[in-house]
Amino acid sequence: MGGNIMNVMRALETLHEKIKSLSEDRRKHRLANANLNGKNLREAELDGADLRGAHLVGAYLDGAHLAGAHLQRAQLTRAHLWFSHLEKALLEGARLERAQATGAHFEEADLERAHLEQANLCEAHLHGANLHGAHLEGAKLRRADLRGTNLSDAHLERADLRGAHLEGANLTGAFLQEVRLEGACIIDDNIDNSRPTPLDSSI
Secondary structure (H helix, E strand, C coil): CHHHHHHHHHHHHHHHHHHHHHHHHHHHHECCCCECCCCECCCCECCCCECCCCECCCCECCCCECCCCECCCCECCCCECCCCECCCCECCCCECCCCECCCCECCCCECCCCECCCCECCCCECCCCECCCCECCCCECCCCECCCCECCCCECCCCECCCCECCCCECCCCECCCCECCCCECCHHHHCCCCCCCCCCCC
């Protein structure tokens, strides 16, 4: 009899812990419009989190897990995103000006019309990402993986794409004034439909 009571008590404790964990997990993932400016969120587990409109200016998100997160219109200016995981994240209209995102993973992420002016995306993984109409003026994309990326109508003026992989990228209507492309892997057809603007002589 006593053994049965103990088993029931243990089962209840386990159930309580699971409910508590689930509650905490849900609170963690509901961060829409939250003020997280400058916060230390290194290696945080935020996959699928609702961070729409969140303020993350200057936040430390190095190595953070944000796969599938909702970051539409989020403020990530000057955020630290070194080697962070944003695969399939939704970042439409997000502000990432001057963000430090070396080696970050943006595979299949939606960055339509996002602002990435002067962002550091060297060696970033953007394979299959949607950057339609995105602002990448002056961005550093050296050795970045942009294979199959949608860069149609994107603003790449003065961007540094040296050594980048652009095989299969869609550059239709892209703005390419003064872009740097030395050593980039690119198919000539990719730029045939880009904006008829002067390109760097090294192309």
